[in-house]
Amino acid sequence: MIERSETNDQTNTKGGRGSRAHCRRDAIPARQAVAKPRARAAEFRFYGILNDFLPWPRHQRETVYRFDGCPGIKDPIEALGVPHTEVELILVHGRSVNFDYRLQDGDRVSVYPPFGTLDIGPLARLREKPLVPIRFIVDVNLGRLARRLRRLGHDSLYRNDYRDADIVRIAAGEHRIVLTRDRRLLHAKRIVHGYWVRAVAVDEQLDEVARRYDLDAGRPDFSRCMVCNGRLAEVDKADAWGELEPKTRLYYEVFFRCEGCRRIYWEGSHVDRMRNGRNSTAAGG
Numbered sequence: 001m002i003e004r005s006e007t008n009d010q011t012n013t014k015g016g017r018g019s020r021a022h023c024r025r026d027a028i029p030a031r032q033a034v035a036k037p038r039a040r041a042a043e044f045r046f047y048g049i050l051n052d053f054l055p056w057p058r059h060q061r062e063t064v065y066r067f068d069g070c071p072g073i074k075d076p077i078e079a080l081g082v083p084h085t086e087v088e089l090i091l092v093h094g095r096s097v098n099f100d101y102r103l104q105d106g107d108r109v110s111v112y113p114p115f116g117t118l119d120i121g122p123l124a125r126l127r128e129k130p131l132v133p134i135r136f137i138v139d140v141n142l143g144r145l146a147r148r149l150r151r152l153g154h155d156s157l158y159r160n161d162y163r164d165a166d167i168v169r170i171a172a173g174e175h176r177i178v179l180t181r182d183r184r185l186l187h188a189k190r191i192v193h194g195y196w197v198r199a200v201a202v203d204e205q206l207d208e209v210a211r212r213y214d215l216d217a218g219r220p221d222f223s224r225c226m227v228c229n230g231r232l233a234e235v236d237k238a239d240a241w242g243e244l245e246p247k248t249r250l251y252y253e254v255f256f257r258c259e260g261c262r263r264i265y266w267e268g269s270h271v272d273r274m275r276n277g278r279n280s281t282a283a284g285g
């Protein structure tokens with residue numbers, strides 16, 4: 001069933017300018033474009049969790065997208081509300097295409113989210129799998145998630161004063177995956193890997209990210225500082241002695257120091273919330 005939702009590519013101002021330069025003969029003057037209905041139409045169907053980005057009436061059904069010229073296929077997908085980072089596979093008339101594909105009149109487009117470990121065989125994924133080890137940059141709205149990821153040993157940059165432009169620049173420069181609650185951020189062209197975190201509660205957020213990136217969300221890993229993301233290195237108890245509370249001296253034998261902020265960690269500090277003392281580094285999460 002086709003829903004006649006008259007979406008158009010005016011809602012997306014970020015992409016497609018360059019693409020239209022390649023099909024100028026098809027373009028119509030701007031003044032005329034306002035008055036005339038858009039001449040071409042393609043049909044889009046989004047699958048699985050990509051429906052999270054669509055208004056309810058468009059869930060799990062075809063949407064007609066009207067357009068002029070021949071925009072790159074990323075433009076209509078984002079104009080319909082789905083960030084390009086969430087898309088793993090695009091089929092046009094059943095054949096896989098990449099983001100260079102230009103939309104044609106009458107196209108039937110199927111758009112899929114990541115398949116996890118499912119082998120999609122000869123179909124072209126839109127991007128390489130994230131590099132291993134996976135590295136994140138976490139948006140300002142997900143501080144607790146950043147600490148939880150660090151506790152599991154995952155390199156997760158986070159500052160509560162990052163601006164959107166900082167996140168885009170660092171993600172592009174360091175090949176990091178952007179984790180955010182702000183879906184608009186993922187429309188940034190320079191972000192290649194990103195994920196819109198749906199859940200509000202941090203436990204569920206961690207589950208989501210672990211599922212999406214196939215992470216082991218099990219035991220804490222003493223490799224990364226929860227406070228500053230620095231690396232942890234094991235230190236002798238004697239070296240840490242002066243910085244330990246009496247009970248910590250009594251009950252623990254194995255200690256780690258952050259190479260960034262110099263905080264001391266031990267098993268209890270990473271597993272439980274810290275109770276007191278100047279080494280109360282593992283709070284949160």
Ligand SMILES: [Zn+2]
Nearest residue numbers: 225228258261
């Ligand atoms: Zn640190």
